[in-house]
Amino acid sequence: MGEPRARGRFGEYGGRYAPESLVEACREVAEAFREAWADPGFRGALARLLAVHAGRPTPLTPAGRLSEALGVRLYLKREDLTHTGSHKINNVLDQALLAARMGRRRLIAETGAGQHGVATATAAALLGLEATVFMGERDIERQAMNVFRMRMLGAEVVPVTTGSRTLKDATSEAMRHWVGATGDSHYCIGSVVGPDPYPWMVRELQRVIGDEARGQCAAELRTGVPDYVVACVGGGSNAAGTFAGFADTPARLVGVEAEGGAGAARGRLGVLHGCRSLFLQDDDGQITQPHSIAAGLDYPGVGPEHAHLRDLGRARYVTVTDDEAVGAAVRLARTEGIVPALESAHALAWVIRAAGDGDLPAGSTVLMTLSGRGDKDVSTLKELL
Incomplete structure (x- = not known):
């Protein structure tokens, strides 16, 4: 399970199917991640956070x-x-560090069960960033405790009322929001989905x-x-x-x-x-x-x-x-x-x-x-x- 082939492909899967503005944003994320991942200082800072904040191993x-x-x-x-x-904290701490390294001051995230949203809100609070979390209205109802935790940590939780009002629609809304906010925001995807480099980047972080x-x-x-x-x-x-x-x-x-x-x-x-x-x-x-x-x-x-x-x-x-x-x-x-x-x-x-x-x-x-x-x-x- 190494890096994907050219254009983020795993066999016939993967790629970067996104609006033009997000293609450039994804390219910037890929370049920043490769550079950071090769930097011992960055890797050391992440390892320390995973140990003293997340509780690893x-x-x-x-x-x-x-x-x-x-x-x-x-x-x-x-x-x-x-x-x-x-496990969500493993991925989010790195992406939050990466966002700060790129000069982004806000994290955008989607969440279903709320655990990725809580992890994003936690990392944002720790590093002094803002956080906006999109969550389906149905999931907000069944995961009320995590919604409260996100808001207590200072995140804005945006209810998504379209479609099934669950994770798929929260992801769609988060990506639409990122189109108009690439200059100051980093989209912190929570799983091995989305346009390249996210599938392999999130896997490497997990x-x-x-x-x-x-x-x-x-x-x-x-x-x-x-x-x-x-x-x-x-x-x-x-x-x-x-x-x-x-x-x-x-x-x-x-x-x-x-x-x-x-x-x-x-x-x-x-x-x-x-x-x-x-x-x-x-x-x-x-x-x-x-x-x-x-x-x-x-x-x-x-x-x-x-x-x-x-x-x-x-x-x-x-x-x-x-x-x-x-x-x-x-x-x-x-x-x-x-x-x-x-x-x-x-x-x-x-x-x-x-x-x-x-x-x-x-x-x-x-x-x-x-x-x-x-x-x-x-x-x-x-x-x-």
Whole structure:
């Protein structure tokens, strides 16, 4: 999982499909990121922030009781223990530093579950930047706690009332807003989607998950490498970062999507939000509305590198239902004392199902990225349980 080919391509996916003003803005971001990434001073500043502010490295936790029940050895990469409660902070701290380096004074972001919005607001407050976060009206209702956190941190939260009023439409509005604000603002995309350089840049910023986990597995496991590496996939940033650490190993990579938002599993080739990838579409090529109980997975497509990994057969993409995800969240809480985000619960739901039906052979070692904590989903779970 190296850099994309010319023009930001992963096989036939990726690219930079954007208005002319954003093509130039994306080129500036790409050049600034390459320069910063090669600067030891910049990398050192980021490493320090990840350590003293975000709380890295995150631990690798053996899920003992659940492993015994499932007949596999399950290890959790604990991104839920980072500051702000999810993997999103890994990406945002760097992009905020990059924005300041470029002379931009405001961050623009989209958010679904609110975790990327909270991370953006947190980084902006830390570095003295402004933040404007676009969020679908429906997601604002179901993620009220994160909306309050963003506003408390000083961010402006802009409700998006068009379309499905969820993540897809929040992303569209954020990109439209950036068209008129490229001079003083940086668009801090939260996943491995969007026009080049965002898919590979965000993956590189999230590969800290996979690199840490690989070192931890080497110390913890007799084989040094797990048999399976599993992560949930919406746009796919936590999975891309996790997979990057194991792409050159024999580990089987499994991305778990929501049944109602399965871009990799059931999407068709199309263009959305600046890149060519796999998206849910009708027969006329119109993007169809996804659905997931997890707001962060409520996206109609998948990042272009995930689409490429699927085509190569290097990663497998599967789906689970809302009910399976809720059941998995409850089971983890009651066996390991961990309440996961509903996004992460999708990955766990597949592990539970696959262990039960033999898709995961008995005795397999499984690394699963627990991408976020479940505080934000308590109201949703309370209504269902």
